[in-house]
Amino acid sequence: MSTCARCGEAFEPSRRGRPSRFCSDRCRKARHQREQTLRRQVDRYKDLAAQNPEPYRSWWQFKAAEAQAELSQLP
Known part of the structure; x- marks a missing residue:
């Protein structure tokens, strides 16, 4: 189990490729939007x-x- 870098929700990462940092595309996009x-x-x-x-x-x-x-504290 992993924890989402944005919302803190536990999720099961995929078994192949690079480990996911986010539980969903929604969290990934929200984090990117905040950074921008x-x-x-x-x-x-x-x-x-x-x-x-x-x-x-x-x-x-x-x-x-x-x-x-705040930018430097983003996960």
Whole structure:
């Protein structure tokens, strides 16, 4: 038995090929979608930080770091 990297549900992986990390295509796609969203957010926040004066620059830098931290914690 394996555990899904997204929802934590137990599932039986296939016996052939590379071991599955996700219980279904739905979980695999949801995780990929979340990763893409976070990457776009990091890029957008960095752009906004570069375009805005203080104190807004610090806020956008904080938001970029926050999104980057969440991205690095994805399974």
